[in-house]
Amino acid sequence: MDTEIAIRDFLISRRTKLRPEDLGLPRQGMRRVRGLRREEVAALANVSVDQYIRLERGQASRVSDAVVDAVAHALRLTPGECRYLRSLARPAAASPEAGAGRPVRESVQRFLDSMCDTPAYLVGRGGAILAWNRMAVLVFVDFARVPTARRTVGLLVFTDPRARLLYVDWEVKAREAVAYLRTESGKRPHDAALSRQIEELAEASADFRRLWAAQLVLDHTHDITHLNRPPVGTLDLTWEAFQPKGDPDELVIVYTAANARTAAALGRLA
Known part of the structure; x- marks a missing residue:
């Protein structure tokens, strides 16, 4: 950039x-x-x-x-x-590219798996989804079936048609994804893989181009999201982002039920 x-x-x-x-x-x-x-x-x-x-x-x-x-x-x-x-x-010096190629620590995967009724996944540099638990697969998508190169927050939101069916308000999720990518690009302006992803998204999606032009920047690490998840109906989930100690490029995103109805629905999915 x-x-x-x-x-x-x-x-x-x-x-x-x-x-x-x-x-x-x-x-x-x-x-x-x-x-x-x-x-x-x-x-x-x-x-x-x-x-x-x-x-x-x-x-x-x-x-x-x-x-x-x-x-x-x-x-x-x-x-x-x-x-x-x-x-x-004051851009940081260019650093070696990391993300999907680096193995996830076993302790992080065990932490994700320990949340039996809570969807959670690990996001790395450029929005790469590096690890997830069983509930994340049931609530979002079977990430293992998504090619590694396509398994990023931006590509899933803007180029996977399932995203528009999954998110009750897709525009809100799209703005969040764009704000995250712009914030990432500010941290790592010399990240070639991130630049390629942004160029691909701009070429593939008019919505991405529109939102990217708005200069959105990520300003929060928690919010609420609403999902369409047949057969259990709408899920109202609050999410929190946590940074594993010693891993500044990674975030654990944890989703919890915002109400009793959603808690019961997650229980049925589990």
């Missing part, structure tokens, strides 16, 4: 969403741009216009961390958006 273009597009998208009057700025005369002008962002951040322009042009190495943080505050970025901007401004 070209971080200069990514910074530019992200900052422009965020300043165009803000209105001067909402931030206590006078709205003077005709405005040729939506949202805030560059000089208005600079004034709110208490930095020079030149410093802001450098940052928006992707020349983050020419501005300090304090400038990056001040701009993030001026644009009212969420915590997740702040982390994304910082990761683009």
Whole structure:
């Protein structure tokens, strides 16, 4: 990923969403741009216009961390958006690609298997689904039957037709998947496999292109999802994401019943 273009597009998208009057700025005369002008962002951040322009042009190495943080505050970025901007401004060095090729620790698989009535799976770099338990197969899909190269959150959501039948509100899940992939790309802009996946999704799905253009960023590690799962009906599941200690590229996603009806349905599936 070209971080200069990514910074530019992200900052422009965020300043165009803000209105001067909402931030206590006078709205003077005709405005040729939506949202805030560059000089208005600079004034709110208490930095020079030149410093802001450098940052928006992707020349983050020419501005300090304090400038990056001040701009993030001026644009009212969420915590997740702040982390994304910082990761683009100070990209990590390229690291060896990991994910599906690295064996899952036996202790992690045993942990997943111990949850007999709770769907759970392990997500690695780029959204690769690395391990899962029996309930995840019953609730979502038999991951073992999905080719390893296709077994990613993004590809399953956007290119597997079963996803649109499974998720009651597919758009919500699609936005979540795109936000996750953008956040991942900010952490690892030099990850070739991730870049290839994003390019494939953009080519295959108009919905992905639309949502990717919205500059969505992941801002939470828990939520609720609603699934259509015949023959037991709708499942209302809350999910939490946990990071195994010592594995910064991996997340364990655990789904639990949000109500008694769903708990009973999971019991019937099990």
